[in-house]
Each structure stands twice: as C-alpha cells, then as structure tokens.
Amino acid sequence: MxxxxxxxxxxxxxxxxxxxxxxxxxxxxxxxxxxxxxxxxxxxxxxxxxxxxxxxxxxxxxxxxxxxxxxxxxxxxxxxxxxxxxxxxxxxxxxxxxxxxxxxxxxxxxxxxxxxxxxxxxxxxxxxxxxxxxxxxxxxxxxxxxxxxxxxxxxxxxxxxxxxxxxxxxxxxxxxxxxxxxxxxxxxxxxxxxxxxxxxxxxxxxxxxxxxxxxAREPPAVAADETVSDTAADRRVAVARDSAFCFTYPSVLDRLRSGAAVEPFSPVAGDPVPDADAIYLPGGYPELHGESLSAGGTLDEIADRAADGVPVYGECGGLMALSESLTTTDGDTYEMAGVLPAAVEMQDRYQALDHVELSARTDTVTAASGTHLRGHEFHYSAADVAADASFAFDVVRGDGIDGDHDGLTEYNTVGTYCHCHGESGAFDRLLEVPSK
Missing domain, CATH: 3.40.50.300 (P-loop containing nucleotide triphosphate hydrolases)
Structure with a gap:
C-alpha cells in the first residue's frame, strides 16, 4: 500500500x-x-x-x-x-x-x-x-x-x-x-x-x-509480530465502547483480538458487563455523561468485578470512571465506581499534554515490575488522591496523576492518565494476567 x-x-x-x-x-x-x-x-x-x-x-x-x-x-x-x-x-x-x-x-x-x-x-x-x-x-x-x-x-x-x-x-x-x-x-x-x-x-x-x-510510495516492509495465545479462544475481554469511552486506538483492538474475544458494552446505556476475564475502560468524555454513568448500574457491576479480582484497566476517562466521584466544571458531582481512592474534578484548562514514560513499581495488569511503558496524556481533569493510595508507576516523563506517580491501583485494577498504543506491550500483559 x-x-x-x-x-x-x-x-x-x-x-x-x-x-x-x-x-x-x-x-x-x-x-x-x-x-x-x-x-x-x-x-x-x-x-x-x-x-x-x-x-x-x-x-x-x-x-x-x-x-x-x-x-x-x-x-x-x-x-x-x-x-x-x-x-x-x-x-x-x-x-x-x-x-x-x-x-x-x-x-x-x-x-x-x-x-x-x-x-x-x-x-x-x-x-x-x-x-x-x-x-x-x-x-x-x-x-x-x-x-x-x-x-x-x-x-x-x-x-x-x-x-x-x-x-x-x-x-x-x-x-x-x-x-x-x-x-x-x-x-x-x-x-x-x-x-x-x-x-x-x-x-x-x-x-x-x-x-x-x-x-505516493510504499514504506519498507517489516516482519509481523502477532503472538496469538493458545488460550485465545477461551479468553474474553470486555471493552467499554460508547460516547463516554470513545478513545480507542485500532491497534489496541487488534492486539486484544489476537488473544481474546472482545466483548463491547456501553456503561452510558447501563449495559450489563459481559462475563469476561478482563475489563478495559478507554478514555473519552465521562464528564459529559456523569448522570447516566452514576445512575446506570454498570459502574457498580464493574466495582463488584474488581473486588472479585478481575483485571480492570482504565485509561484517563477510565480512571475517572473507576474513581469515587466526578465533579464537572458546572459544580455537579456524580458518584462513580468507587474502586480507586480518588475524587476527580474537571478544570477550566488542560492539566497535562505530553508523551509519557512510566516505570512499573510492581507487577500490574499492564506491566511487570521494573518495565517501562510509553504512552500519551491529555486531560482537563485533576485527581485528589487519598493519602494511603497505592501507585503502580513512577513517572519518568510526563505529569501522571500527581507529578511523580501514575496508575492508581487497588485489587487487580489500574487506572492511569496514560493512553497506551497496541504496540506498547501493555495489552499483551492484560491478556495474560489471571483473575485473583
């Protein structure tokens, strides 16, 4: 091509x-x-x-x-x-x-x-x-x-x-x-x-x-690198896909589909969460759908799955939805899933915009301890994090959640401001991590 x-x-x-x-x-x-x-x-x-x-x-x-x-x-x-x-x-x-x-x-x-x-x-x-x-x-x-x-x-x-x-x-x-x-x-x-x-x-x-x-001309060819899991036919990943969770790279879906059946669902519509081995909440605009998300019941179900040890990964909007509450610029506050100990509030100007590099402090659903992830952050929200919160990553480049750390973690759940590409390795790990 x-x-x-x-x-x-x-x-x-x-x-x-x-x-x-x-x-x-x-x-x-x-x-x-x-x-x-x-x-x-x-x-x-x-x-x-x-x-x-x-x-x-x-x-x-x-x-x-x-x-x-x-x-x-x-x-x-x-x-x-x-x-x-x-x-x-x-x-x-x-x-x-x-x-x-x-x-x-x-x-x-x-x-x-x-x-x-x-x-x-x-x-x-x-x-x-x-x-x-x-x-x-x-x-x-x-x-x-x-x-x-x-x-x-x-x-x-x-x-x-x-x-x-x-x-x-x-x-x-x-x-x-x-x-x-x-x-x-x-x-x-x-x-x-x-x-x-x-x-x-x-x-x-x-x-x-x-x-x-x-x-127009063709770029150099490169060897394919699609490792398909032997258990792909048996593994399922639930992916939130609607107007609140709409920031998904096609390469991420490609990577997930290479190792699992991808099951889309809509938290905005109040869909039940598919019976899956892992849950992925992409970024998007949860702040525009606070009332529907709070009242729909899907976030409560995600919280129950997280407490049961099901791997859950949330990026930016996903982090916001996994937090305790979300406050809009109009001052309206909505209850979110409550999995991660943070209160998120929208701001009038962007809080971060950059390419990001994170170093894993421990084994997580997206990275093994000591490994690095690269991604991108762009958000208008700020997270007020509990004093005893646990972080999955140290920030090597970028702002993260508090300038030094990113990846709030609880149970087998990680919520981060970092958006990862399908070639980053983050989703390889998500396909492998078992429920606790």
Whole structure:
C-alpha cells in the first residue's frame, strides 16, 4: 500500500479538512483510501473513519517504536494511505510529522495556508523543504496543497511561483461549510460533527488526485509480530465502547483480538458487563455523561468485578470512571465506581499534554515490575488522591496523576492518565494476567 503524508506548516492550518478532502477525491476517483494520523490523537481519526468507514491508523514512533509504527501502517487496507500530520511538520519533541514521514519513507505534501499570499506561499514551502537538511531529517517534501486558496490568478500565482522541485497538488478553496466545532480536548468527534460530503466533494474538485497517487510510495516492509495465545479462544475481554469511552486506538483492538474475544458494552446505556476475564475502560468524555454513568448500574457491576479480582484497566476517562466521584466544571458531582481512592474534578484548562514514560513499581495488569511503558496524556481533569493510595508507576516523563506517580491501583485494577498504543506491550500483559 502506497502512502503520502499531509503535513502542515503549523497547527490550525487546516490539515484535517485537507485530509478529508483528499480522502474524498481518492474515493470518488475509484481508489480505496486508508486514513492514518501522525501522533497520538483520537479525534481527527474519528473524522477520517466517519468519512470513509475505515479505522484510521495511529502512527507514532514514541508510542509504538519504529517497527511497531511500520506494523501499524501495514495493518491498514487500501490502495493509498493518507497520513494526516500533527502540528507543524517539524514540531513535536518525541513524535513529529517529519519523524513519521522519515520512519515510513513517505513523501510529504505540505498543506500551506494561502488565504493571503501567492509568492510567499512558495517561499514558505521552499523553506520547509530545505529545513530538513538543516536539522538532519531525511524526508522528501514533494510539493504543496494550497489551503483556503481561490481559483484564477490566485491559484496560478501560487503554482507559477513554486520551484521545479515542488509540485502543485491543487488547492482547497475557502468553504464556510467545512468548519468542525470544537470543545475541550479539541474538535468534536466525527460521529457528532462529521463534515458534509457534498461540501467536501466540492472542495476536492481542485485537488490533482492522479498527481498525488503518482507521488505516493510504499514504506519498507517489516516482519509481523502477532503472538496469538493458545488460550485465545477461551479468553474474553470486555471493552467499554460508547460516547463516554470513545478513545480507542485500532491497534489496541487488534492486539486484544489476537488473544481474546472482545466483548463491547456501553456503561452510558447501563449495559450489563459481559462475563469476561478482563475489563478495559478507554478514555473519552465521562464528564459529559456523569448522570447516566452514576445512575446506570454498570459502574457498580464493574466495582463488584474488581473486588472479585478481575483485571480492570482504565485509561484517563477510565480512571475517572473507576474513581469515587466526578465533579464537572458546572459544580455537579456524580458518584462513580468507587474502586480507586480518588475524587476527580474537571478544570477550566488542560492539566497535562505530553508523551509519557512510566516505570512499573510492581507487577500490574499492564506491566511487570521494573518495565517501562510509553504512552500519551491529555486531560482537563485533576485527581485528589487519598493519602494511603497505592501507585503502580513512577513517572519518568510526563505529569501522571500527581507529578511523580501514575496508575492508581487497588485489587487487580489500574487506572492511569496514560493512553497506551497496541504496540506498547501493555495489552499483551492484560491478556495474560489471571483473575485473583
């Protein structure tokens, strides 16, 4: 599967809209596009998936390692993979878009905001292409996609100003209908605020799809590393999946399915917890569903399973749901599962945003003692933890729960602010740890 990276000159330049327009024009031209996202985001991929009905692959060398990133890429299915970048091309201390493009040897198409420039758009693109040599990054900036560019003299001026080594892949015209509402943690999810297909098709008419396909290329192959448990047919993992627990990397589900039957359930709907050997509560927006979660009974059932020694793993929103209470920014407090000794309260600004490294203090459901986990944290909540609380991890990089520790633990349960990728090893452990 060939691929291309759509990278921005900065955050806010319109990479998501450009990516969605590119996916649309590929699909309309008869290609099967495979979406992907550089970096640890959950929200942009939800828009990719809502548009083309295919899981968007998360590509991040910090979360998964270089080989894990390549394996994640090759799990995709399609003719052309379109990788949406993160921030600006070179931004990111641990996992920049440039690092992803270099690790996969994919060409870069630079998304440049052209609303107030012509020759300056070409100068910007040329500077980004040459900066790779300055910082020792081996990437190929193949050309540009002009975001918010008008037709006629505006588009012709941009195209004519480009040097020969930079191709003009077309433009995305300014379109008021292509605005995605946002909230804390970023844009609204694709299932909530998907863009109008007709507006995307109109915007995509000015993208040179055949030139883009011609520029795409295949990354290096990498050996598969899927260890399927001998007991996979007998093991079951219950996974919360609804609007409160919606941050799940496709690679995590892939890994769980390689060693168990995955049983989805909805705490928001008050579903009974499936009879399972382990329970996974992903991140999401429990703060938007406090009343339903508190009254539905599912969290009480999770608490009973946890007390019985069933392995339970909660990430961010999962940590919040496993805590004693959750207080919203409006001051409403809801009772949660009460498994972990913490009161969680939403804040007006984000409390952590970074790639994370944790060192396991003891054997847990996601890591053996002394081993390290890598992941990502981004949350607006803060946890007030009991003085006698036990932590599973020391923080090597990041903020964790209290700056020094992460992974509140009780029984056979761990709740953490760290989101782990399927290639991190965390879910290998979850598939192996028995109930106590």
């Amino acid at each position: 060939r691929g291309v990276v759509l990278a921005g000159t900065s955050s806010g330049v319109g990479k998501t809209v450009a990516t969605l327009a590119t996916l649309t024009t590929l699909e309309d031209a008869g290609y099967q596009p495979q979406p992907a996202k550089a970096g640890p985001d959950f929200i942009d991929p939800s828009h990719h998936e809502a548009l083309v009905d295919a899981p968007s692959r998360t590509l991040d060398p910090w979360l998964s390692g270089a080989d894990g990133m390549r394996r994640t890429y090759w799990r995709g299915e399609g003719d052309i993979c379109v990788v949406e970048g993160v921030m600006g091309l070179y931004d990111g201390s641990k996992a920049s878009t440039a690092a992803v493009a270099e690790g996969l040897d994919l060409p870069v198409v630079l998304v440049v905001d052209a609303k107030a420039g012509m020759e300056s758009v070409a100068a910007t693109a040329l500077g980004f292409a040459r900066y790779a040599d300055r910082v020792g990054v081996d990437i190929d900036v193949a050309g540009i996609l002009a975001q918010r560019a008008h037709g006629g003299r505006h588009a012709e001026g941009i195209r004519d100003a480009l040097p020969d080594e930079l191709a003009y892949f077309g433009r995305v015209p300014p379109t008021p209908d292509l605005e995605i509402p946002d909230r804390h943690l970023g844009l609204q999810m694709g299932s909530e605020a998907g863009l109008d297909r007709g507006a995307l098709e109109t915007a995509a008419e000015t993208i040179d799809v055949e030139r883009l396909v011609e520029a």
